[in-house]
Amino acid sequence: MRDGELAELASKLRGLLSLRGEPVALALLSEELGGALRARDLDVEVLRLCQMATLSRTYGWVVEAGVEDLAYMCSYVLGLRDDLPSRLAEEYAEYWFRDVGDGLRKVKEMYRAPRRGQRFVVTAPLSKASFKPSALLIYLNPAQACLALCALQWGRYRRLTFTFTGESACSDSIARCLATGEASLTVPCFGERRFGHVQDDELLLATPPEALRELVEGLEALRRRGVRYPIPMAGPQLDLTKALPERYRKLYEARRFS
Secondary structure: OOOOHHHHHHHHHHHHHOOOOOOEEEEEEOOOOOOOEOHHHHOOOOEOHHHHHHHHHHHOOOEEEEOOOEOHHHHHHOOOOOOOOHHHHHHHHHHHOOOHHHHHHHHHHOOOOOOOOOOEEEEEEHHHOOOOOOEEEEEEOHHHHHHHHHHHHHOOOOOOOOOOOOOOOHHHHHHHHHHHOOOEEEOOOHHHHHOOOOOOOOEEEEEOOOHHHHHHHHHHHHHHOOOOOOOOOOOOOOOHHHHOOHHHHHHHHOOOOO
């Protein structure tokens, strides 16, 4: 894409879906970006990925962390480290699962970004990103998510399936997107709400940057058909055939259905 095209598309996306904020750009880097806020600048011992994303989308900050100042699970999910400390994995398994074996199996099965020499992760509002994003993080409510997924299917239908492995659900959105190259939606976990301040009505959709054009074009096409956000509601006590698009309504008016 040409310079500025991603930001232009993101601005259109925000308008089409009335998003609260712009997408967050996330990149995995082999070298330190420089000029970004680190844990030491924020006077914290370690950063968490969901914390970084909310600092970027709420305050407009560019935030960076390496394996030395990124929480263990976050760096594991992003492929910055090969393994979790064994005791941490056991504590995690004991805390979240009745059966420790279930918990340890979950840690092994969760999506992780492919290990490609990355040593740092950086997040920024897309309009401020001086780096090439590896993924875009879009926070949306269920109605917005519904239209976004329909838009992704507009020009290329495929059945969209998503996962939820439990706590550390950033693996189901961000890591899954990085591992598969597909848009990935999930229900944010406890940690994303507690540490990342994700709101109760928000889902997280992680997309490859290249999918943003497909998403915007699909939303624009659906909008021309009258499918747009916010979705107007028809009262359940009414004859709802009157709220259908004309092409469907004609079938009911002519009683050509069985």
